[in-house]
Amino acid sequence: xxxIQILGTGxxxxxxxxxxxxxxxxxxxxxxxxxKVTQISEIMKFGVMxxxxxxxxxxxxxxxxxxxxxxxxxxLT
Amino acid sequence: xxxxxxxxxxxPTLIFACSGAADVGEIxxxxxxxxxxxxxxxxxxxxxxxxxxSGIMKTTESAEKIIAIDGCTLNCVKNCLEQAGFRxxxxxxxxxxxxxxxxxxxxxxNIIKVAQKxxxxxx
Numbered sequence: 001x002x003x004i005q006i007l008g009t010g011x012x013x014x015x016x017x018x019x020x021x022x023x024x025x026x027x028x029x030x031x032x033x034x035x036k037v038t039q040i041s042e043i044m045k046f047g048v049m050x051x052x053x054x055x056x057x058x059x060x061x062x063x064x065x066x067x068x069x070x071x072x073x074x075x076l077t
Numbered sequence: 078x079x080x081x082x083x084x085x086x087x088x089p090t091l092i093f094a095c096s097g098a099a100d101v102g103e104i105x106x107x108x109x110x111x112x113x114x115x116x117x118x119x120x121x122x123x124x125x126x127x128x129x130x131s132g133i134m135k136t137t138e139s140a141e142k143i144i145a146i147d148g149c150t151l152n153c154v155k156n157c158l159e160q161a162g163f164r165x166x167x168x169x170x171x172x173x174x175x176x177x178x179x180x181x182x183x184x185x186x187n188i189i190k191v192a193q194k195x196x197x198x199x200x
Contacts (some may be wrong), residue, residue, distance in 0.1 A: 047125055047132030049089050050139055060131040063140045064088065 002032040002076055007043045007060075008035075008052035016066045017052040024072035032076075088141035090118035090199070093126070093154050101148030101171045105185045108191035109146055117196055118144065125155060128160045137163065144195055149178040167198045187192060 004021050008014025018036060025032040037043055046055060050064030054072065061075045094109035095102050109120040125133030137143065143166035145154040155168050171181070174194055181187060 047122070047130050047136060049119065049121075049136045053132070053135070055131070058131075060135045063132070065136040 002030055003057050004032055004034045004076075005037050005055040005058075006034070006052060007037045007046060007055065009038050009040065009043075012050075013066050015054040017054060020066065020069045021054065021072050024070040024076060027069065028073055028076055030076060040056055088139045089136070090142040090144075091121045091137060092118045092138045092144050092146065092195070093121055093123045093158065094146040095148045095153045096123065097148050097153065099148060099178050100181050100183055101178050103148075104176060104187050104191055105146040105148040105171060105183060107183065107188045108195065110123055111114065111188055111192045112195055117191070117192075117199065118142070123157055126157055126163075129161065134161065137161075142199065143167065144198060146191065147171065148176075169195055169198060 004025060004026065006014060006018045006021060008050065018034070021034060043051060046053070046060055048060060048063055052066060053063045054061050054067065056075055092109045092112050096106035112118055113120040121137065122133060126137065130142065139187040143163065145158055145166050145168045147154045147168065147170045150172050152170065158166055171191060174190055176187060
């Protein structure tokens with residue numbers, strides 16, 4: 001089970017990253033949980049200063065940009 | 078760590094100080110904190126680079142500008158960043174400002190001297 005976290009306060013870019021992460025996980029057919037981390041104080045705990053950001057199993061994989069479903073797929077495999 | 082996360086903004090300007098045990102380490106640390114308070118950039122945790130903390134590593138990768146402030150000629154910040162794979166950063170060493178290890182009191186004057194030099198490097 002992959003734990004996917006999207007760090008962001010909820011702007012359109014953050015929402016797009018959520019969407020892309022769901023597309024990626026569903027395409028791979030893996031078991032996953034997706035959590036939106038919207039509180040700045042919680043985002044800061046990851047050492048992240050720019051959003052949107054993506055973490056998989058607690059490891060930050062990208063910061064400050066929306067990445068494609070294909071890029072997320074690579075991170076999930 | 079810095080006080081605020083930016084949503085969808087450009088890359089941050091990050092400041093890493095050695096924050097070492099010697100007088101010059103403290104001056105480097107205080108100068109980095111002053112630069113953060115003055116809004117020049119954001120002091121970031123060098124230990125997070127050493128520990129390869131994913132969020133800190135990725136944030137640093139996305140930085141627009143990075144300045145490394147080393148208190149002495151051991152260049153711990155420079156070495157730490159380089160060993161973590163970072164190549165593009167400015168480097169300020171206090172010895173170059175005449176601040177010698179063990180002989181430089183932690184005064185406002187010395188802190189401002191370092192901060193002003195850093196600001197010039199950003200220009």
